[in-house]
Amino acid sequence: MMSSLFTSGVKLVMLPLLLWAITHHVAMQEWPLAVQALFALLLVIPMGPLIYRLAYQPLAEASTLVLLIVSVGVHFAMTGLGLVMFGAEGARTTAFSDARFELGALSMSGQSLVVMAVSILLIAFLYLYFERSLAGKALRATAVNRLGAQLVGIGTTQAGRTAFTLAAAIGALCGVLIAPMTTVYYDGGFLIGLKGFVGAIVGGLVSYPLAAAGALLVGLLESYSSFWASAYKEVIVFTLIIPVLLWRSFTAGTHDEEDEA
Structure with a gap:
């Protein structure tokens, strides 16, 4: 029992703190933009399963209305933390590409092309994941009928953790891509x-x-x-x-x- 609690504590507390310390140190250095983006993803993605474990897993069997209320509470909590950590001022990052392309009256930046390319890749990945992989089909089954998924042996807790991990990864990647194009606020x-x-x-x-x-x-x-x-x-x-x-x-x-x- 104590060993399980210690392991959970390491995963939920020590790992995020370690990632924050590494990212904070790297931010002080003149590292390439791709490396900084990678560390940003490594810092944000673990927050997905962490939020699921703290806020949603104990209430997994609750009604949709309860989960919606919890989601509103999590949103306000995350917004408050964002205001404390980053301040009310917006921020922009350096673009991955400074190139510009002219097609008649249409002008397009290289960053926009990067966003479209990554979007197409994400669409293809999600399609293959949910339509071709066993884990993706299990996640879909859990979303449709949680009790039915449990009856056929699908780990619904793991499915929820996977869903929040995917959401955090996609959200972090989208933030990295749009930050050079628009001012991002907390x-x-x-x-x-x-x-x-x-x-x-x-x-x-x-x-x-x-x-x-x-x-x-x-x-x-x-x-x-x-x-x-x-x-x-x-x-x-x-x-x-x-x-x-x-x-x-x-x-x-x-x-x-x-x-x-």
Whole structure:
């Protein structure tokens, strides 16, 4: 028992502190940008399973409403910690590529091409992971029916830990990629995440290419809204979800549980 507690303490406390100390030391050096990005990923990714272990694993069997309330609490806690650690001032990082490409009236930076290339690779990776690997299929089964997954021998705790690790890895990688393109604030991830959720809803939450197309639609709508009505661009973007949900509610097939009785 004591050995298990000690091992958990090392994983949850000592490892993050060690990574922070290494990253803090490296930040003082003139290391290549790729190495600094790698250490940033190594520091952030372990926070995913750590948050799951502290906030979600004890409440894994709770209702969706309880988990939603916990998520709101975790968000405010992480936002507060971000304000204390990084301050209210925004920050930008150096771009991975300073190249610029001209195609007629279209001007595109090398960093934008890096973002698109990484996005395509992530889409391909996630498709292969969830459609071809046993671990990905187990994770999907847990998301659909946790009790059913447990009955067939799937480790739901491991699935939750894997889900949060993937989320932390993708979130950290996205932060590293967009930081050279826009000023990043301690609370900026919430709004970006909401817009990404709108894009995923437009894509139907069933396909990564469709979700990417939905995200492009949201980005184009926001960009054009900046010219038409810049004060209402956020409202216009989030209003997009209403007709999409209405259309899906009218086209989706109905399912009556009483007919099965």
